[in-house]
Amino acid sequence: MEFGPHLLLAVIEGSVGAAVLALTALGLSLVFGVMRVVNVAHGEFYMLGAVIAWYVATFLGAHPAVGFVGALILAPALVAVIAMLVDWLALKRVGYDPEATIVATIGFGYIFQQLTLMGFGPEARPVDPPFNSRIALPWFEFGENGLEFYFPWGLSVTSYKLFVIGAAAVLLIGFWLMLSRSKIGLVMRATELDRETAQAFGIPVDRVYAIVFGLGAGLAALAAVLIVPIQQAHYLMGHDPLLLSFIVVIIGGLGSIRGTIVAALLIGLSDGIISVFFSPTLAKIIATLLVAFVLVFRPQGLYGKKAA
Amino acid sequence: MLKLDNIQAGYGPVKVLQGVSFEARAGEVLCLMGRNGAGKTTTMKAIMGLLPLDSGQITLGDVTTSTLPPHEVPKQGIGYVPQGRRLFGGLTVAENIDVGLMTRGKGKKTREFVLDLFPRLRERLNQRSETLSGGEQQMLATARALCLEPSVLLLDEPTEGLQPSMIQLIRDTVDKMRDAGVAVVLVEQRVEAVLDMADQVVFIENGFSRETMTPDALRRDGALLKKYVGI
Ligand SMILES: Nc1ncnc2c1ncn2[C@@H]1O[C@H](COP(=O)(O)OP(=O)(O)O)[C@@H](O)[C@H]1O
Ligand SMILES: [Mg+2]
Numbered sequence: 001m002e003f004g005p006h007l008l009l010a011v012i013e014g015s016v017g018a019a020v021l022a023l024t025a026l027g028l029s030l031v032f033g034v035m036r037v038v039n040v041a042h043g044e045f046y047m048l049g050a051v052i053a054w055y056v057a058t059f060l061g062a063h064p065a066v067g068f069v070g071a072l073i074l075a076p077a078l079v080a081v082i083a084m085l086v087d088w089l090a091l092k093r094v095g096y097d098p099e100a101t102i103v104a105t106i107g108f109g110y111i112f113q114q115l116t117l118m119g120f121g122p123e124a125r126p127v128d129p130p131f132n133s134r135i136a137l138p139w140f141e142f143g144e145n146g147l148e149f150y151f152p153w154g155l156s157v158t159s160y161k162l163f164v165i166g167a168a169a170v171l172l173i174g175f176w177l178m179l180s181r182s183k184i185g186l187v188m189r190a191t192e193l194d195r196e197t198a199q200a201f202g203i204p205v206d207r208v209y210a211i212v213f214g215l216g217a218g219l220a221a222l223a224a225v226l227i228v229p230i231q232q233a234h235y236l237m238g239h240d241p242l243l244l245s246f247i248v249v250i251i252g253g254l255g256s257i258r259g260t261i262v263a264a265l266l267i268g269l270s271d272g273i274i275s276v277f278f279s280p281t282l283a284k285i286i287a288t289l290l291v292a293f294v295l296v297f298r299p300q301g302l303y304g305k306k307a308a
Numbered sequence: 309m310l311k312l313d314n315i316q317a318g319y320g321p322v323k324v325l326q327g328v329s330f331e332a333r334a335g336e337v338l339c340l341m342g343r344n345g346a347g348k349t350t351t352m353k354a355i356m357g358l359l360p361l362d363s364g365q366i367t368l369g370d371v372t373t374s375t376l377p378p379h380e381v382p383k384q385g386i387g388y389v390p391q392g393r394r395l396f397g398g399l400t401v402a403e404n405i406d407v408g409l410m411t412r413g414k415g416k417k418t419r420e421f422v423l424d425l426f427p428r429l430r431e432r433l434n435q436r437s438e439t440l441s442g443g444e445q446q447m448l449a450t451a452r453a454l455c456l457e458p459s460v461l462l463l464d465e466p467t468e469g470l471q472p473s474m475i476q477l478i479r480d481t482v483d484k485m486r487d488a489g490v491a492v493v494l495v496e497q498r499v500e501a502v503l504d505m506a507d508q509v510v511f512i513e514n515g516f517s518r519e520t521m522t523p524d525a526l527r528r529d530g531a532l533l534k535k536y537v538g539i
Contacts, residue, residue, distance in 0.1 A: 183410065190396050190407050197394045199378040200356045201452070202411035 005139045005155040006276070014272020016161050016230070019168030020223045022264035024241045025248035026175065026257065027219030033255025034192040034212045037091060037101045041109035042220055043242025045083060048112055049075045049221025050127075050233035051120050057127045064128035068229070071127065075225050076218040083217030084210045091213065092206065109238075116235040124237075129160040129229035164226050171222065172261060179257065188212060192255070244271075247287050251294050253304020262302060309334045309491040310355070310386070310460045312517075315364035315374070317354045323362070324350045326515040330508070332460065332491040337482065339502045340495045341537055342512035348495045349391050351512065352464050355493075356388050357381035368460065382411050387458030391465050391495070393449040397438030401429055404437050404448055408455030422451040425481060443474035450481060461485055464495045479505065499533060502526075511536040 028042045039045075052075040057067030086108050094100035135158070136151045179185040191198045191208045199205050220241070224233075231237070248267050252259030267287055274283035294301060310332040318324040324347050332338040340348045353359050355366060357378040366374040373381050382388065387408075396404050409419060423430045426447040432440065437448055446466055453461060463482065467475040482505065486492050496502050502509060503523045511518040513536055526532060 186399075186403055186406060187410075189399060189403075193396045193398050194394055196358055197390060197396070198407075199358060200382055200388045200390070201407050202379050202382045203407075204377070204379040 005152045010273040010276035012157050014269040015165050017272050018265045018268020019165050020227045021268045022261050023223035024220050025245040025260050025264050027216035028245045029249045029260040031216035039105050041105040043238030044109040044112040045079050045217035046220040046224045046241045047238035049079050049224035050228040053225045053228050054125050054127050054233045065130035068130040071225050076221040079221035080214035080218035084214040087210045087213040124232040124234040126232045127228045133159045247291050253301025256303040259303030311367045313365050316362040317359045324515050328517040330510045332493050334491045335489045336507035337486050337492040337505050338508045339506040346512045347515045352462050385459040387453030387456045387461045389449045389453045389463040393445050395437040400434050402433040404452050408452035412456050422454045426451050460491045462493045
């Protein structure tokens with residue numbers, strides 16, 4: 001394949017990764033922004049989303065689309081409930097102390113991982129995509145007759161991957177509208193800015209925290225359900241998303257929604273493109289170097305505020 | 309109206325309030341005075357339920373507010389203008405007002421009322437509140453509290469660091485609220501202002517409320533001011 005079509009393919013692969021990463025990292029960023037909690041179990045909530053998706057799809061059987069839609073609704077909802085239980089059982093009890101919550105979420109992360117190993121087993125299991133036709137992509141060339149379109153051999157994408165990109169875009173826009181336009185979004189932002197004053201204006205901060213923690217975990221689970229028809233569910237699949245989410249959140253600026261999305265696109269796309277042309281290892285090395293650069297030269301991240 | 313009965317409270321192990329009692333009455337201004345660190349702000353926070361009481365109780369009419377969860381206290385009709393304003397800095401003027409309106413489910417009518425009180429805010433509805441001038445921020449903090457249509461209004465040093473014209477505006481607003489039957493609790497350091505506005509004056513010293521008196525009595529007995537506020 002020539003360079004142009006090859007690059008287009010890499011960009012599409014990268015966009016799938018970026019889309020899923022943006023959703024996952026947004027969950028981590030939201031929880032840190034509002035609650036000042038570094039959720040080390042975030043990757044395991046992602047993993048649980050994929051595993052629950054497999055159970056739901058298997059249980060529902062029928063057409064893959066039925067199982068997938070069921071998983072898309074049930075898995076994030078269940079994971080959100082599990083996260084709210086973690087909030088109630090542990091985070092609330094340690095008064096959301098920054099260090100204690102790190103330890104607590106590390107602990108819960110291990111518990112989820114081991115429980116999954118015991119129940120679900122060590123195999124990777126696939127979930128069928130709801131649809132998966134191949135779509136050939138056109139490329140263009142300036143020939144003797146001017147601009148010519150043709151379909152190069154091997155330049156194609158599955159309809160499901162395009163769906164993932166579109167679905168993530170819709171979800172991100174929806175999330176942004178929720179946060180910036182809705183009443184619950186206003187309540188979350190007020191709580192983030194000044195917890196005590198929020199209480200003095202009737203905002204039930206404990207309930208807001210529970211909702212935010214559930215929502216953050218639910219976003220990770222949602223991302224996982226979208227990716228599981230491409231990547232399979234596995235009890236260790238939470239590591240990479242956790243690491244990449246931290247990278248994104250550090251580069252974008254802790255707690256900044258815009259920064260998170262921009263950094264997810266940057267990391268996701270470059271990861272995809274470098275993986276296709278060179279190697280996935282080089283992509284991870286570059287991402288890590290980028291974090292080092294950001295930490296040295298702009299510790300607050302691209303869009304973060306300077307520490308007061 | 310709002311009654312504090314020998315309350316004790318602090319920050320964890322740090323005991324700050326050792327015994328504070330007073331009663332703010334509807335249509336009156338009660339001024340809290342005392343040196344820096346005496347416990348005036350802590351008293352305000354305790355009223356708002358932001359600190360748990362170690363003993364004593366706070367009642368508003370028939371309701372014991374000190375046993376309510378913190379977010380239920382303002383819903384009883386207590387509007388709070390914190391020291392240093394404590395606006396939601398990253399939110400716009402309109403959003404800060406919305407938060408105030410949400411507290412007790414007030415709507416357009418209340419919004420228009422507070423914006424008519426502070427027309428400057430109406431011109432800046434979409435501006436982030438942290439970019440307002442000091443005086444405008446104080447207007448917004450006051451407006452936000454009035455969005456509750458409160459029966460009790462707490463103001464903690466609302467004129468701190470403001471220009472004279474702004475101070476006058478805040479004082480006029482306090483007068484209006486008092487005349488409308490609101491019970492006002494005002495922390496104020498400047499003696500002439502207190503003598504001018506107060507119906508009752510309560511001194512706080514080392515976490516205890518001391519004398520409660522009228523401005524007239526205070527004018528006659530200058531020694532008290534010297535004792536409690538060092539003037
Ligand atoms: N968050 C806090 N934690 C511990 N101690 C505090 C805190 N806030 C205030 N204090 C202490 O409580 C005392 C009373 O403070 P405050 O109520 O703010 O005084 P005032 O408003 O009268 O100047 C002071 O000694 C102060 O150091
Ligand atoms: Mg004070």
